[in-house]
Amino acid sequence: MDVHHAGSVGIVAPRKLVIERPLTLDCGRCLPRHELMVETYGELNRARSNAVLVCHALSGDHHAAGVHAATDRKPGWWDSAIGPGKPIDTRRFHVVCLNNLGGCRGSTGPNTINPDTGRYWGPDFPIVTVRDWVKSQALLADALGIERWAAVIGGSLGGMQALQWAIDFPERVAHALAIAAAPRISAQNIAFNEIARQAILSDPDFHAGRYYEHGVVPSRGLKLARMLGHITYLSDSAMRNRFGRLLRESDGRFNFNYEVEFEVESYLRHQGQSFVERFDANTYLLMTKALDYFDPARDYGDDLVAAFRRARAKFLVLAFSSDWRFSPARSREIVKALVAAEREVSYACIASQLGHDDFLMPLPEYHRVLGAYLARVAQEAGA
Amino acid sequence: MNAALRPDLALICDWIAPGARILDLGCGDGALLAHLAHTRGVRGYGLEIDAEEVAAAVARGVNVIQADIDEGLADFADASFDYVVMTQALQALARPDRALAEMLRVGREAIVTFPNFGHWRARLALARGRMPVTPALPAAWYETRNIHLCTVADFEALCRERGWPVLERALLDRAHRRGPAIALFPGLFCEIALYKLGRPRAAPQGGSAASATDSLART
Incomplete structure (x- = not known):
């Protein structure tokens, strides 16, 4: 990884912020304090008007751009979009990215110690919602001295946080950017999440969520969960183009056993295995539940229009043509409700091949519209 | 910006009340919307199918929604806009009549x-047995987007x-003027x-719409 290449934020360091104020969660429980891992890129201007919050999706974290060391093989998860001269331009914006509450990359979550018991939180960690995350992020904004975000940006589950921000803290968000998101997830989506959870919960190494104390991880379950998820993030044609029916061994003969045989099997196993090495099963359970519960209309009599009427932000909604997990039709539901609520909104459906994961890709059409929108945001913010 | 606005768009602006949706x-x-927002405090959205145009409209700060008008305006509620505007696109749609009906469902007006296919150049070309290729309609029949x-x-x-x-009606020449020949x-x-256009009156059929009849009589 060349950290000096144009467009990179270079070597970055995360830091841990302690939020000393109590946070009452949707489930009714209260966390008296919590810790959040945070990375920032670009300078906060004197008016404190150029701060942008980037919210991560299911498996993301605070490391969105740059590298932690010159020897890092891979940059942060959204390095394609964040950096000098990139759509989220760090020469103009002060970008804040955090590992959400309940995450597994250093923020307070199931794999950290519960101060009340001295044990790992594990299954005792409360199930948090998108609303809880937004509340926690608002406390973080207070701690950072940021009164109002120039923009809250996210893809997938991150886009849902952007929408929730605009509804819950209308005065604190100038622009909300929801990319490859949905106003709430469908029965089909909940079904995928349920299979992922069952894979983890039924792994003998899960030990009712207390696997840390047994010195094991429910790797089979987590691996299966990720393999399933991964399929849904890719389009049929993307998998066909990349793997087709290619066999790993070139003699073209079937082995008549259950070892890895097709290239796609090898790929999925690899994806699953590398995920197990960097992610926590309890956090995966919790994140999928937050996705299932997300439904901002619920607080407004199941009326999404009424929910959006509270918002003062301007919106950019983006979808990808090949995304079937959070299809363009779902983004259109958001747009329709925003129009009915007479909010300012722009929408583009990006022609794409890969599927849901395209929101992480530097597609020219995508970055052009994202960059054009954020250039306006920067101009408005005096950045 | 005012100077750069196409003359036909400038004329449309005169038909739009300040503060309208x-x-x-x-x-x-998004040139028209940006101009209307700037000069008349008009609020609203643009629909556009082309990705580059969408990005250009976003860059102008106009609310633009990428959509195919041929798929209808189902995402928009009845009478949710004061005006629905469509410039030089009617003839490129699969069903212009349905699009117009949708415009009058969603908008009050x-x-x-559209380009007038009855212009003498077009009539002359047809009289000679060929599809017209004119300054206003420069593409050949097999490649034109103008299918209706x-x-x-x-x-x-x-x-x-x-x-x-x-x-209201305004008939203009290519330079967007109303010359004496057009008046005649x-x-x-x-x-x-x-x-x-206004929303449909009670009884369609039979030429009861007086203003339309008047204008035709002069053709």
């Missing part, structure tokens, strides 16, 4: 512009048949037609 179908780079061309008379006949009252023979000399 508008939907611009096929808004391109519809403003539409109509004359001023055709358009007014449709309005009459559907009971859409013609509230509008159907022959008009190259670009602009109409403002």
Whole structure:
């Protein structure tokens, strides 16, 4: 990884912020304090008007751009979009990215110690919602001295946080950017999440969520969960183009056993295995539940229009043509409700091949519209 | 910005009340919406199918929604806009009549512009047995996006048949002027037609829409 290449934020360091104020969660429980891992890129201007919050999706974290060391093989998860001269331009914006509450990359979550018991939180960690995350992020904004975000940006589950921000803290968000998101997830989506959870919960190494104390991880379950998820993030044609029916061994003969045989099997196993090495099963359970519960209309009599009427932000909604997990039709539901609520909104459906994961890709059409929108945001913010 | 606005768009602006809520179908780079927002405090959205135009409209700070007008306006509620505008796109749609009906469902009034296929150049070309290739319609028949061309008379006949009252009409030449020849023979000399239509009256059919009948009589 060349950290000096144009467009990179270079070597970055995360830091841990302690939020000393109590946070009452949707489930009714209260966390008296919590810790959040945070990375920032670009300078906060004197008016404190150029701060942008980037919210991560299911498996993301605070490391969105740059590298932690010159020897890092891979940059942060959204390095394609964040950096000098990139759509989220760090020469103009002060970008804040955090590992959400309940995450597994250093923020307070199931794999950290519960101060009340001295044990790992594990299954005792409360199930948090998108609303809880937004509340926690608002406390973080207070701690950072940021009164109002120039923009809250996210893809997938991150886009849902952007929408929730605009509804819950209308005065604190100038622009909300929801990319490859949905106003709430469908029965089909909940079904995928349920299979992922069952894979983890039924792994003998899960030990009712207390696997840390047994010195094991429910790797089979987590691996299966990720393999399933991964399929849904890719389009049929993307998998066909990349793997087709290619066999790993070139003699073209079937082995008549259950070892890895097709290239796609090898790929999925690899994806699953590398995920197990960097992610926590309890956090995966919790994140999928937050996705299932997300439904901002619920607080407004199941009326999404009424929910959006509270918002003062301007919106950019983006979808990808090949995304079937959070299809363009779902983004259109958001747009329709925003129009009915007479909010300012722009929408583009990006022609794409890969599927849901395209929101992480530097597609020219995508970055052009994202960059054009954020250039306006920067101009408005005096950045 | 004012100076850069196309003359036909400038004329449309005169038909739009300040502070109105508008939907611009096929808004391109959002020039009309940006101008209306700036000069008349108009709020609204543009619909545009082309990705580059969408990005250009976003860059202008116009609300633009990428969509195919041929798929209808189902995402928009009845009478949710004061005006629905469509400039130079009617003739490129799969079903212009349905699009107009949708415009008048979603908007209280519809403003539409289209090239007049009854212009003398077009008639002359057809009289010689060829499809017209004119300054206003420069593409050949096999590659043109204009698949549903109509004359001023055709358009007014449709309005009459559907009971859409013609509230305003402007017939312009290629330079977007109203010359004396157009005043005398509008159907022959008009190259670009602009109409403002109202919502359908009770009884369609039979030419009861007086203003439309009047305008046709002069063709």
